[in-house]
Each structure stands twice: as structure tokens, then as C-alpha cells.
Amino acid sequence: GTATVDVEMLLWLIGASVFIAAAGYIINDYFDLNIDLVNKPDKLVVAKVINRRWVILWHLLLSLIGLLLSGYVSIKLDSYWLTIANAACIVLLFIYSMSLKKQLLSGNLLISLLTAWVILVLALAEMHSISTEPIAIQEAHRKIFRLGVLYAGFAFIISLIREVVKDMEDREGDRRHGCKTMPIAWGMNATKVFVAVWIIVLIAVLLVLQVYVVSQFQWWISALYCVVAIVVPLLMVLRKLYPAQSPAEFHRLSTMIKLVMLTGILSVVFFYFYI
Known part of the structure; x- marks a missing residue:
């Protein structure tokens, strides 16, 4: 029925996002070649792996696949804003x-917004066919949409934190090439x-949500998970942030934040059981 179509469409949408993100990653490496020679000479994808x-x-191929997938979903859902929005991405x-x-x-803001958009687009697609459905199902869709907005907010803040931490890690190469990043x-x-202010804001919001x-x-179980798997690691990042000086230390912080991103996204599983 419609549920499988929904899941199928969401999977196509996720696929589109993955291809567009991969295209962005590749083109980013392309423009960053000189900076990366300073910051991470051993991790160069461009020039070493790909000519x-x-x-x-x-970049064009992956972008095109992402657009085609978006187009397919747009046609199926009869809403062309998806393709336009992904083209804009x-x-x-x-x-x-x-x-x-x-x-x-x-x-930093752009990347954080685009990260949030990947989640928000799923929530918006979920809301798409709401008007034709029974009231009970409409309410379920609205719940999912509200969740999507919350997760998009989480994605925005955590991405912003990580982007700025990465800027601290990469400051040497960036400085040599005239970049005006925050550090x-x-x-x-x-x-x-x-960064600390945003981490504190995120922790505060998460704790308020758990109390709610x-x-x-x-x-209780999801609240416990949130505290142990998201809040505690964020507190650890906060504690290690101020003494951090070397690129290696910032890299470790960046990795910890990536893990928080993952545990944050995995918390979606609880809603499968709760809703």
C-alpha cells in the first residue's frame, strides 16, 4: 500500500541526497587541493586517487544522478519543489x-543548513500527501514532520559545531591560502x-526535551540513551575544547562530534517503537 510507496520514495530521496553530497565532497576536494596539501597531505582523494x-x-555525473533521483521522486509525488531544491543544493x-x-x-552556515535540509526534505516529503488521508494518519504524519524538524535542528547545530572545529584543525593551510575562517x-x-556556546545550547535543548x-x-529508555550517547559525549567535547591546541587534538574532537551525529541519528530508532 501507500506505506511501502512512502518508504520507497524516502529511500530514493535519501539516495538523491547521498549522490549530491558525494558530488559536493568531490568538488570541494578539487578546489581544496592546495590547502589540503598543507593540512592533510596523506588524505588527498583528488590528484592521488582521482585525476x-x-x-x-x-562531480557532474554524481550531481546528475542525484537530480534524476530527485526528479523521479518529484514525478511520483507530483511535487516539483524537490528537484528544484536539490538542484539549488x-x-x-x-x-x-x-x-x-x-x-x-x-x-559553515551553508553546510549546516544543507545538512539540516537533507533531513527536512524527508519530513516535507512525509507531509506531502497528508490532505487526502484519514485524520488519524494525518496526525501521525504531523508527528513525523515535527520530529523531522527537531532532527533537522539537531543536524544544523551539530554540523555548525563540527565545521568550526574543522576550521580550527585546518587553520594552518587555510591561513596560507588567504581563507578568512573563524579561527x-x-x-x-x-x-x-x-563552539562552546553552541554545545551548551545543544545540551540544554536536549535535556529540556528529555524532561518533556x-x-x-x-x-525513560530513549531519555537515558540521549544522556549517555549524546549529552555525555558533548560534555566531553566541551571539556577537551579549551585545552586543545594541535590539529591532532581538534581532529579527535571532530571525530567525537561525528560520533555524536551518528548516535543522534540512530536515536530515530526509538520512535519506531514509541510512535
């Missing part, structure tokens, strides 16, 4: 790689304060 001339081709990722990432904060423009201490779900729905 530079082929990079643009791969491709263009924005290209602009980001070419120039925005060298600017103060705008690149270069504001200095390391101010940047650490910026426990008091309203008695979701």
Missing part, C-alpha cells in the same frame, strides 16, 4: 567549494567560545 581532470566529470555546494568556504561563517578572523579563543518526553510519555 583532477576526471573530478569535474565525476548542487549549485550552493559548488559555490561553497569555490569561494564561500574561504569566508567567515557563511560557508583566522576571530582568533582561537573567540572561536572556542563560539519523560514527563509526558515516560520514555
